[in-house]
Amino acid sequence: MNPRAGQTKKRTRIQALNEAKILEAALDIFATFGFRGTTIDQIAQKAEMSKPNLLYYFRRKEDIYISVxxxxxxxxxxxxxxxxxxxxxxxxxxxxxxxxxxxxxxxxxxxxxxxxxxxxxxxxxxxxxxxxxxxxxxxxxxxxxxxxxxxxxxxxxxxxxxxxxxxxxxxxxxxxxxxxxxxxxxxxxxxxxxxxxxxxxxxxxxxxxxxx
Amino acid sequence: MNPRAGQTKKRTRIQALNEAKILEAALDIFATFGFRGTTIDQIAQKAEMSKPNLLYYFRRKEDIYISVxxxxxxxxxxxxxxxxxxxxxxxxxxxxxxxxxxxxxxxxxxxxxxxxxxxxxxxxxxxxxxxxxxxxxxxxxxxxxxxxxxxxxxxxxxxxxxxxxxxxxxxxxxxxxxxxxxxxxxxxxxxxxxxxxxxxxxxxxxxxxxxx
DNA sequence: CGTTAATTTGACCAAATGGTCAGGAATTAG
DNA sequence: CTAATTCCTGACCATTTGGTCAAATTAACG
Missing domain, CATH: 1.10.357.10 (Tetracycline Repressor, domain 2)
Known part of the structure; x- marks a missing residue:
């Protein structure tokens, strides 16, 4: 099941790990380039995962930004x-x-x-x-x-x-x-x-x- | 002749006017959205001219930014x-x-x-x-x-x-x-x-x- | 082990955007 | 007034980028 859907289910090990990796990477990139200056690809690369995989955890770029x-x-x-x-x-x-x-x-x-x-x-x-x-x-x-x-x-x-x-x-x-x-x-x-x-x-x- | 070429020729009346309009508009937009957050269209609209016309005076977005x-x-x-x-x-x-x-x-x-x-x-x-x-x-x-x-x-x-x-x-x-x-x-x-x-x-x- | 659910990916799409260009309209110079 | 020059525009292009999806892969669980 998709982790972005209802939050009733508990977070899995991999989910917690990857979300943390994404947020850490995103903080750095957003702080340097701003919201519009940042591309999802940049974050994905820094977090060492593919863009679609990143979007599996955060449906939209804005969601990452707000979380950070x-x-x-x-x-x-x-x-x-x-x-x-x-x-x-x-x-x-x-x-x-x-x-x-x-x-x-x-x-x-x-x-x-x-x-x-x-x-x-x-x-x-x-x-x-x-x-x-x-x-x-x-x-x-x-x-x-x-x-x-x-x-x-x-x-x-x-x-x-x-x-x-x-x-x-x-x-x-x-x-x-x-x-x-x-x-x-x-x-x-x-x-x-x-x-x-x-x-x-x-x-x-x-x-x-x-x-x- | 294109105004961006050699600066030996003197600036025309219209040229001075439009460059001023562009720079004034650009200051506002760049200050609010940053370099990457700003689109040429935004500046053109605020300066009340078409995008190609704006690009007639400043060949690249970066040129406007640096001028400002x-x-x-x-x-x-x-x-x-x-x-x-x-x-x-x-x-x-x-x-x-x-x-x-x-x-x-x-x-x-x-x-x-x-x-x-x-x-x-x-x-x-x-x-x-x-x-x-x-x-x-x-x-x-x-x-x-x-x-x-x-x-x-x-x-x-x-x-x-x-x-x-x-x-x-x-x-x-x-x-x-x-x-x-x-x-x-x-x-x-x-x-x-x-x-x-x-x-x-x-x-x-x-x-x-x-x-x- | 086998089944189910979670994770990952390559291929792909549509929109936005920086920038070009040929030619038409307006302005200026002579 | 006319020719040269400057100015302006619509149409167009290539790239970037946010985001989707079906299918493959991996992990979890009984």
Whole structure:
């Protein structure tokens, strides 16, 4: 029986294996070439199977793309979840920023996949952005505002602060090619991201105006 | 004679007009759909001419794309050029940041065009990134380092500072759809970018740690 | 082992798309 | 006004690509 039909039947061993292979391959290709820039053949080749066989597991190209997006989204939202209202503001924001930067270092494809999707108008995940993402951000914005009201943080707009954290950290995944063009192979050294983290946190916490 | 041939002949009136129409239309389409996601038909339709006629002015799709990129690049590099070594550091960086943010507001397509190109590996403009962009950034990094050595700025890595300015400001063009999903139509109000600018400059200059 | 269900594939199709071309229409130069 | 040149178009082509299908192969199960 065709695995795409009713999901009442349990997944077989081969099915689980091949679906995993496909999604892994697809993440890489989609992140590099975008949805339209990716061909099913490319994914099939990278997943080491024939195109018809791949289409046996995912009936349409779009199905693969959506699966990859959904799978990655979860990982993507987790760090913000962990922003702890009870913790020390500076420490919490520091942890969050550093976690996001780590993700740009270790899993840049995920970041690029989203950047692509959003640049193209987020046709597939608009509902997620307006749903779980919005809820989560709204919730954390309240937390940050409370910290500000308590005088523990400089007065800034919580939403724009979150955007700025995303921007600064994801930039290291999405625009790495530009950075490499400017700085050369240094960007591939292990201490590059360390330096990035230091700069980002210094600016976020201390600011550019020298403190007395 | 075909306008694509030797450029010795001067451009005719119609030629100039139609080339402009094509490039304007192409910027929009390329910025939204990327190179591979864009079809010649789309551009032709937006430019209000037939596909063969469009191809009369630009022999290949790639030619249009490169023209659009080159044309936009110039505008793109200008603001950094104006960072004045003699000026006050805080003021200069403030002006630069605010200029970049304004560009994200008034001409988001340009930003998205580059984001797309870089995300996809910058196949067409790698030489520019490694050439004029790198030179310019190297030059300005020296200026910033001098300011730091003079004790006029907190000690941060100049390159990463520049990256962070790019990230924070361009984010408002490239990820506007995400922002709209979270904040709603507010992002299209005139005071939205004002608030963004305020947040960005507060963080850059003051930092999140409250000053005594 | 034998039967049933799951998996894989080569061959194939239709639509989309980048690009060509011969010739007709409009414009410009003299 | 006329000839040369530029501009424009419909028809067309080759390739790419998403997707189908019948049939062969392999794995699972009793």
């Amino acid at each position: 997006l959904e799978r990655t989204l979860e990982t993507w939202l987790t760090p913000l979840t962990e922003l702890n209202p009870e913790g020390d503001p500076i420490e919490e924001i520091g942890k969050y920023t550093s976690l996001k930067l780590q993700m740009s270092e270790n899993d840049p494809t995920a970041s690029r996949l989203f950047a692509n999707e959003i640049l193209h108008g987020a046709p597939m995940i608009e509902h997620v952005l307006k749903g779980s993402l919005k809820s989560l951000v709204d919730e954390k914005a309240v937390v940050i505002q409370k910290w500000i009201d308590d005088g523990k943080l400089t007065d800034v707009d919580p939403y724009h602060l979150i955007f700025m954290i995303w921007a600064s950290t994801q930039h290291y995944a999405d625009f790495k090619i530009q950075m490499r063009a400017i700085l050369g192979e240094e960007v591939d050294q292990p201490d590059y991201f360390e330096k990035a983290g230091k700069t980002i946190s210094t600016i976020f916490f201390e600011g550019l105006k020298p403190r007395a | 990129l080159e044309r936009t690049l110039e505008t793109w590099l200008t603001p950094l050029t104006e960072l004045n070594p003699e000026g006050d550091p805080i003021e200069e960086i403030g002006k630069y940041t605010s200029l970049k943010l304004q560009m994200s507001e008034n001409d988001p397509t340009a930003s998205r065009l580059f984001a797309n190109e870089i995300l996809h590996g910058a196949p067409m403009i790698e030489h520019v990134l490694k050439g004029s962009l790198k030179s310019l950034v190297d030059e300005k990094a020296v200026v910033i380092q001098k300011w730091i050595d003079d004790g006029k700025l907190t000690d941060v890595d100049p390159y990463h500072l520049i990256f962070m300015i790019w990230a924070s400001t361009q984010h408002y063009a490239d990820f506007k759809i995400q922002m709209r999903a979270i904040l709603g139509e507010e992002v299209d109000q005139p005071d939205y970018f004002e608030k963004a600018g305020k947040t960005i400059s507060t963080i850059f200059f003051e930092g999140l740690k409250p000053r005594a």
